[in-house]
Amino acid sequence: MDALHDVLAPFGPQAGHVRELWLLTLAVCTVVFAAVLAALLIALLRAPRAGSVSPPDLSALGRPEPGKRRSVIAAVAASTLLLLALIAASIFTDRALARLSTEGALRLEVTAHQWWWEVRYVEPQVADSFVTANEIHVPTGRPVIVTLKADDVIHSFWVPSLAGKKDLLPGRTTTMNFRADRDGVYRGQCAEFCGSQHALMAFFVVADPPERYAAWAAAQRRTAAEPAGDQPLRGREIFMRSSCAMCHAIDGTTAQAMRGPNLTHVASRGTLAAGALANTPEELKRWIADPQQIKPGTYMPATQLPPEEMDALVGYLQTLR
Amino acid sequence: MTASAPRLAGTALLALAAALALCACEREMRRFESPPDNRSSARPETPRTSTLQPAEARSDPVRLPAGNGEGYEGNAYNVAQGKRLYRWYNCGGCHAQGGGGMGPALIDDQWRYGSEPAQIFNTIMQGRPNGMPSFGGHLSEDQVWQITAYVRSMSGQLRKDVAPGRADSLQASEPEAARDREPPKPGAK
Numbered sequence: 482m483d484a485l486h487d488v489l490a491p492f493g494p495q496a497g498h499v500r501e502l503w504l505l506t507l508a509v510c511t512v513v514f515a516a517v518l519a520a521l522l523i524a525l526l527r528a529p530r531a532g533s534v535s536p537p538d539l540s541a542l543g544r545p546e547p548g549k550r551r552s553v554i555a556a557v558a559a560s561t562l563l564l565l566a567l568i569a570a571s572i573f574t575d576r577a578l579a580r581l582s583t584e585g586a587l588r589l590e591v592t593a594h595q596w597w598w599e600v601r602y603v604e605p606q607v608a609d610s611f612v613t614a615n616e617i618h619v620p621t622g623r624p625v626i627v628t629l630k631a632d633d634v635i636h637s638f639w640v641p642s643l644a645g646k647k648d649l650l651p652g653r654t655t656t657m658n659f660r661a662d663r664d665g666v667y668r669g670q671c672a673e674f675c676g677s678q679h680a681l682m683a684f685f686v687v688a689d690p691p692e693r694y695a696a697w698a699a700a701q702r703r704t705a706a707e708p709a710g711d712q713p714l715r716g717r718e719i720f721m722r723s724s725c726a727m728c729h730a731i732d733g734t735t736a737q738a739m740r741g742p743n744l745t746h747v748a749s750r751g752t753l754a755a756g757a758l759a760n761t762p763e764e765l766k767r768w769i770a771d772p773q774q775i776k777p778g779t780y781m782p783a784t785q786l787p788p789e790e791m792d793a794l795v796g797y798l799q800t801l802r
Numbered sequence: 803m804t805a806s807a808p809r810l811a812g813t814a815l816l817a818l819a820a821a822l823a824l825c826a827c828e829r830e831m832r833r834f835e836s837p838p839d840n841r842s843s844a845r846p847e848t849p850r851t852s853t854l855q856p857a858e859a860r861s862d863p864v865r866l867p868a869g870n871g872e873g874y875e876g877n878a879y880n881v882a883q884g885k886r887l888y889r890w891y892n893c894g895g896c897h898a899q900g901g902g903g904m905g906p907a908l909i910d911d912q913w914r915y916g917s918e919p920a921q922i923f924n925t926i927m928q929g930r931p932n933g934m935p936s937f938g939g940h941l942s943e944d945q946v947w948q949i950t951a952y953v954r955s956m957s958g959q960l961r962k963d964v965a966p967g968r969a970d971s972l973q974a975s976e977p978e979a980a981r982d983r984e985p986p987k988p989g990a991k
Contacts, residue, residue: 633970677834718858726857727891727940735857740890777834780886782942 482751484668495644586624593636596678614742620694637673661688677778683756704733716797837944852929864938871919884952917986958983
């Protein structure tokens with residue numbers, strides 16, 4: 482999936498404010514760094530040197546530095562003022578973010594697991610709520626309030642083009658909000674080391690115009706359609722009879738386990754295994770047959786099936802749009 | 803003997819520290835590759851003893867175990883995984899945290915169907931009358947061995963340095979590593 486993953490290319494107010502703060506900090510730190518280096522160079526150039534005849538005497542005891550008190554006072558005052566300015570800028574940024582309207586916000590609940598993201602859309606009508614994984618669709622221009630939870634260890638939710646980082650802590654709920662002002666696909670990544678597959682724990686935020694988002698949400702709320710044809714039916718039977726149904730749920734079937742990602746609409750997602758693989762039948766087969774080759778340490782066991790059974794299973798999963 | 807006593811003592815201390823540091827290597831070895839596939843080797847099969855099964859029931863026989871839990875019983879990582887899977891697959895729904903409920907207790911010295919790893923493996927794979935579901939084909943053998951190793955740690959059958967010392971979630975009972983070994987007695991009251 483082609484997706485934006487760029488801290489310096491903000492597409493929402495949160496990322497925009499953070500970028501401004503970052504630019505100010507960069508400017509101040511650059512000036513301070515340059516000033517310190519300039520002072521060092523001046524000191525080196527002004528340092529007393531032994532001439533060709535005079536013996537080297539580099540002790541400064543006999544020649545006290547002129548204006549010492551003044552330079553120290555100036556340096557301390559400048560540092561203090563600049564730091565205070567940065568603190569003020571940080572506070573104003575925080576206030577600006579807090580003042581952003583959350584009226585009519587979309588509410589999500591994101592739970593991080595080793596190593597994938599569970600996303601629950603919390604609607605005012607409970608029956609309208611639904612669950613997906615690793616791919617968050619949002620309408621453009623509408624604020625999104627995300628409730629963050631963790632299932633096992635500390636993770637961190639980070640979509641650089643839309644907002645700053647926020648940690649997900651086991652046993653503690655945090656919230657953050659963002660707004661995507663332009664449609665597109667934004668890449669997110671777990672930003673807190675969370676075990677062996679931390680690097681392969683990506684997710685995507687897909688910002689759609691409101692009407693396209695509404696169509697997507699309506700499709701996600703539907704339970705899995707009855708497979709048409711013998712092969713998908715056989716595939717569903719294999720899914721229910723083997724180890725798949727121990728961890729995965731497909732709404733509308735007897736598979737109701739919550740341990741792995743919900744697969745009701747798995748074929749509609751762009752990637753598999755939290756962004757590790759493209760969602761194609763070949764990659765899906767590779768993933769089912771031996772997840773440990775792709776994400777060593779992942780909690781999905783290898784499932785060895787005869788080729789025709791694997792074809793039927795993947796054929797069935799392809800129907801879950 | 804020219805070496806002074808302090809030097810000898812220092813060398814001995816260093817050797818002891820190295821030995822102590824090395825003895826923990828094996829117990830935490832993580833396996834990041836797929837478990838050995840023994841599907842190809844023909845093994846005797848046995849019918850299931852329970853029709854209770856997750857999702858859709860299978861009627862095919864299950865295979866008898868190869869070995870007796872070697873590689874699982876002495877490895878802390880596998881036992882910890884077993885503890886995670888015990889929670890994931892809701893074993894606690896019937897056995898609670900080992901104290902028993904609808905299903906028998908797992909932390910005492912009574913074993914209805916035997917306390918050997920291979921016997922527990924069979925219990926999980928075949929299922930047992932009066933409620934134990936048959937998980938053969940629904941779980942990988944690797945996972946069943948991990949759960950087996952953890953179940954044996956619940957009554958202190960494993961080495962202290964292998965049994966879990968902490969829990970990922972709330973646990974009212976003492977950690978498995980701190981439990982005394984219950985001498986296995988056949989049958990249950």
